[in-house]
Amino acid sequence: MDFFKRFFGNPDSEKKHSRNEQGNSYPKYNYELEFLDALNKTPTNKLFGLNTYWEGRYKELLGNLSPILEKFLSQGMLEISLKEEALKVSELKKILNDNNLPQSGKKEILAKRVFEEVADKSYAANLIPFYKLTQKGQDAIDLYRENFFKEYYNFQLNQADLFLQKNLNELESNHFQFRELHPDQRYLLGKFDSFGERAKSILKKLCQNEGFRIKWNFLPEFEKRLRVLIAFKEIGIRLFDEFKNEYLKEIDLDELYPIIQGNPERLNFGSKEEFVTNLVNFEYQYFWNQGKLQEIIDYRKSSSNFRFQGIQVLNDGCECQAKYGEEKFTWDNIKDLPVLPRHVKCRCIINLM
Numbered sequence: 001m002d003f004f005k006r007f008f009g010n011p012d013s014e015k016k017h018s019r020n021e022q023g024n025s026y027p028k029y030n031y032e033l034e035f036l037d038a039l040n041k042t043p044t045n046k047l048f049g050l051n052t053y054w055e056g057r058y059k060e061l062l063g064n065l066s067p068i069l070e071k072f073l074s075q076g077m078l079e080i081s082l083k084e085e086a087l088k089v090s091e092l093k094k095i096l097n098d099n100n101l102p103q104s105g106k107k108e109i110l111a112k113r114v115f116e117e118v119a120d121k122s123y124a125a126n127l128i129p130f131y132k133l134t135q136k137g138q139d140a141i142d143l144y145r146e147n148f149f150k151e152y153y154n155f156q157l158n159q160a161d162l163f164l165q166k167n168l169n170e171l172e173s174n175h176f177q178f179r180e181l182h183p184d185q186r187y188l189l190g191k192f193d194s195f196g197e198r199a200k201s202i203l204k205k206l207c208q209n210e211g212f213r214i215k216w217n218f219l220p221e222f223e224k225r226l227r228v229l230i231a232f233k234e235i236g237i238r239l240f241d242e243f244k245n246e247y248l249k250e251i252d253l254d255e256l257y258p259i260i261q262g263n264p265e266r267l268n269f270g271s272k273e274e275f276v277t278n279l280v281n282f283e284y285q286y287f288w289n290q291g292k293l294q295e296i297i298d299y300r301k302s303s304s305n306f307r308f309q310g311i312q313v314l315n316d317g318c319e320c321q322a323k324y325g326e327e328k329f330t331w332d333n334i335k336d337l338p339v340l341p342r343h344v345k346c347r348c349i350i351n352l353m
């Protein structure tokens with residue numbers, strides 16, 4: 001039985017074992033608050049500032065948006081503000097004066113008065129209204145994000161367990177079902193409902209305890225977590241850094257730091273603040289290249305009209321460019337292919353040529 005079947009099972013039987021049947025293990029998005037946040041984050045000068053994609057997507061999730069906007073306004077989570085830059089103070093005062101309205105107050109007040117009270121609405125057109133989040137609105141979003149993260153963290157912990165149990169099938173299924181719940185599904189268009197062959201081979205290597213780029217002597221608990229983090233980096237989980245920080249909370253980084261810095265190759269993984277990030281990226285880079293190499297070898301074996309001459313190392317944007325230049329390896333001297341990455345921030349990748 002090949003590895004794909006062993007670790008990922010039959011795609012047809014996969015759906016029967018989905019987590020949906022077991023209920024609510026997915027973190028729940030609050031679409032109203034996601035909408036509120038999206039309104040706030042979209043740089044706009046229009047009252048309804050979302051682009052058509054987002055507007056359409058939130059209509060799909062929430063139905064008619066007008067009552068929701070009204071509710072946010074009446075609850076004081078959102079306010080209508082004016083783009084005051086559109087008119088100068090002197091211009092605002094002149095308009096108010098011409099209309100026998102008071103000219104006192106800050107620019108904001110003057111603009112609001114012109115917008116609301118001047119009969120000639122052509123001035124209002126120059127004061128472009130937009131929705132602005134209030135402190136109350138921001139607090140509601142912050143509280144939601146905090147609670148969401150707790151649920152999200154538990155969900156990803158469950159995913160980590162599945163990975164460690166080598167249950168990649170269920171991990172994959174959960175991953176995509178959860179992603180479908182996110183308001184922004186643009187990246188789900190097309191065929192992105194499975195990890196893809198390379199990612200699968202990388203996950204497989206990782207959970208089979210294949211060796212790291214450096215022959216580390218890690219604390220077992222850290223090694224386990226490092227494997228999970230590399231896997232999660234490969235499959236692209238949301239809130240990766242937040243997850244990583246929480247996931248490594250129980251690891252004594254003071255104890256770990258000298259172990260990392262004392263690596264046999266004497267590679268410098270940076271300061272105490274950044275060494276974990278550098279280490280995850282470094283070992284991830286290694287597994288990625290191993291996965292790519294595996295993919296090339298398999299492809300070469302299986303393809304009858306394979307016409308590539310060998311492998312090249314692409315090292316743009318990395319110090320290896322100056323040091324090693326353009327490296328090409330024909331199938332005969334493939335054994336000379338360097339082990340990548342060569343240094344901590346190496347960005348070299350292998351490619352067919």
Ligand SMILES: [Zn+2]
Pocket residue numbers: 315318319320321342343345346347348
């Ligand atoms: Zn490099």
